[in-house]
Amino acid sequence: MAKILDSIHQPNDIKNIPPEQYEELAQEIRDFLLGSISQTGGHLASNLGVVELTMALHLCLNLPEDKIIWDVGHQSYVHKILTGRKDAFPGLRSYGGISGFPKCRESDCDAFDTGHSSTSISAALGYARGRDLLGEKYTVAAVIGDGALTGGMAYEALNNAARMDTNLIIILNDNKMSISENVGGVSKYLNDIRINESYIDFKEDVEAALRRIPRIGESVAKGVKRSKDSLKQILMPGGFFEDLGIDYMGPVDGHDIGQLVKAIQAAKRKKQTVLVHVITKKGKGYLPAEEDPSAYHGVDKFDVSTGQPLSTSTALSYTQVFSRIMLRMAAEDEKIVGVCAAMPYGTGLYKFSKQYPKRFFDVGIAEEHAVTFAAGLAAAGMKPYVAIYSSFLQRAYDQLIHDVCIPHYPVVFCIDRAGIVGADGETHQGILDLSFLSSIPGMNVFAPKNKYELYDILKFSRTFDEPLAIRYPRGKAYEGLRKFRAPIVAGKSELLYEGKDVAVLAVGSMVQVAEDIRERLLEAGIAPTLVNVRFVKPVDTELILKLAAGHKLVVTLEENVLRGGFGEQVDALLTRECSAGRHTSDSPAKTLNFGIPDVYVEHGNVDFLKATLGLDAHSVTEKILEELKKL
DSSP: OOOGGGGOOSTTGGGGSOGGGHHHHHHHHHHHHHHHHHHHOEEOHHHHHTHHHHHHHHHHSOTTTSEEEESSSTTOHHHHIIIIIGGGGGGTTSTTSOOSSOOTTTOTTOOSOOOSSSOHHHHHHHHHHHHHHTTOOOOEEEEEETGGGGSHHHHHHHHHHTTOOSOEEEEEEEOOSOOOHHHHHHHHHHHHHHTOHHHHHHHHHHHHHHHTSTTTHHHHHHHHHHHHHHHHHHHOSOHHHHHHTOEEEEEEETTOHHHHHHHHHHHHTOSSEEEEEEEOOTTTTOHHHHHOTTTTSEEOSBOTTTOOBSOOOOSOBHHHHHHHHHHHHHHHOTTEEEEESSOHHHHTOHHHHHHOGGGEEEOOSOHHHHHHHHHHHHHTTOEEEEEEEHHHHGGGHHHIIIIIITTTOOOEEEEESOBOOOTTOTTTOBOSHHHHHHTSTTOEEEOOSSHHHHHHHHHHHTTOOSOEEEEOOSSBOOOOOTTOOOOOOTTOOEEEEOOSEEEEEEOTTHHHHHHHHHHHHHHTTOOOEEEEOOEEESOOHHHHHHHHHHEEEEEEEEEEESTTSHHHHHHHHHHHHHHTTOOSOSSOOEEEEEEEOSSOOOSSOHHHHHHHTTOSHHHHHHHHHHHHHHO
8 A cells, every 4th residue: 555655755745745644754753763763773762752843834935935933953853854855764873874963965955954953043034034025925934843953043143033024033942841731732722823814814914994083093002012022921922032033833733734834924024033832842753752852852862662672781881880970979078069961861971969959950952151150169269070972072162261161170071082083973063072172271171082082081171270181082992001090290191002113092892903013013024013092182192202203103093183183283393393303303303194084974883984084993004014114
């Protein structure tokens, strides 16, 4: 039997489907999402929750002429299905396949590339202003979640959008688990009236008629509006938005396509910014995701019948190692506090939050606030540990400089997902942190080689009285090189193996790769020196100069962009020393830097991406051997 979903091949095909089949189509989309994501991994709960909302948007808008701006964008899978990309889902988040986020290069229906939170209203406002300046007539709609409204950028945009005298639609996707019945019942009744087209016509006609009354018309119209607004403040939950100057509609049942379509069509008729408040259920239609939406936010391959992952590993991840150490340290020191930006699960602070609730602070999706808040905690005498993803920390660069490093507060930044993270692509790769952190005076930057060193640096950080960033990768924590556990000394590297001709200096996760490189070079008759860099800042100047004097080739390895990274710091050091005549060797060592070129790394398997970028052991070894032949 043919499925309704099979009739959707291109944008706007959904408009050919009769309304009585919408509910069946929604179920088919959910079935497709479950079947596909269970085989590829991806963002599940958020997409299950926006099926009807996305359908309604596509029923009311004409794509790609009209624009939908998705906040974050991990909930755009249904949008991709409805714009003709269903058959591409087997390659979801794989190298060369479709992205898990909106990508303009993928489709004209993806109006704006997104990946980080709280940006949609700003982008949509810019689109709307540009539309008006060019005299065009298309509709612009931003879809933002209630969680994203904790980001300050969203409020900056709302404040600006309130001054719009032209149409802009903001869809607030509120996926809380419940809503108060009395508020919901009254709101639904009033919303049914407010989104009725004849009511809008009537209201506009009455206001226009009142304003035409000589001398008193304007004041009467304003008085009626004030009375209406006062009543609305009592009965409606949208007073905050109305006070800003934004028209509010809702709440609307986010799983009732009829209500959604009426609301969006009514919003299109407005000549100002209008916010449509939509209530959805995250994980809708799949019981495990409904009961625990956080666990099914981003999933690996799983068994649909049980909800259990297909692959299990007993090995600890770096995140889990960090979680355990934080609990141990907090038990010994009451001044230790944990801070995160809406990700207690992802960053490993969830258990800390349960065991030490008074010393845990989830500030919401507000990375800038998290950093300055931590600075305040440190100023008050606490020892804050800010757990945050690498690609999200870059949003707080100014706060790192002004509020932490200039006053020199001993805040510890525990930077998860550093380096190449894989399937989430350009917006989530943590490949810039070594560069932007190293550029800040007063910041110390450390990368552990394995799980044991992560423990050691966290223990070291307790008494370290300076700003400190500890960056570690996503996934399984490396357990090799356990016998090498020299005490941590500020600004000093760890010499693992001493050899000749080639000195390999590896940063963090690349130490594991460097160990493989060493074995390959030994097979080729070359015994290299191997160094665990540890501190990317300050650079261990003494050791680097010594290695440069005693080796033909100095090799640096880092999972970071080359520009501004560790390798460039080594190059700059040796150049300065040589130009100043302080280099102790008559024949200065040549340097060979391995890192990420001046590109954004797209989505794909981590090992495959490393090989593509020439950061795997085989590629690096071949280049070292080629360089030695030249020398």
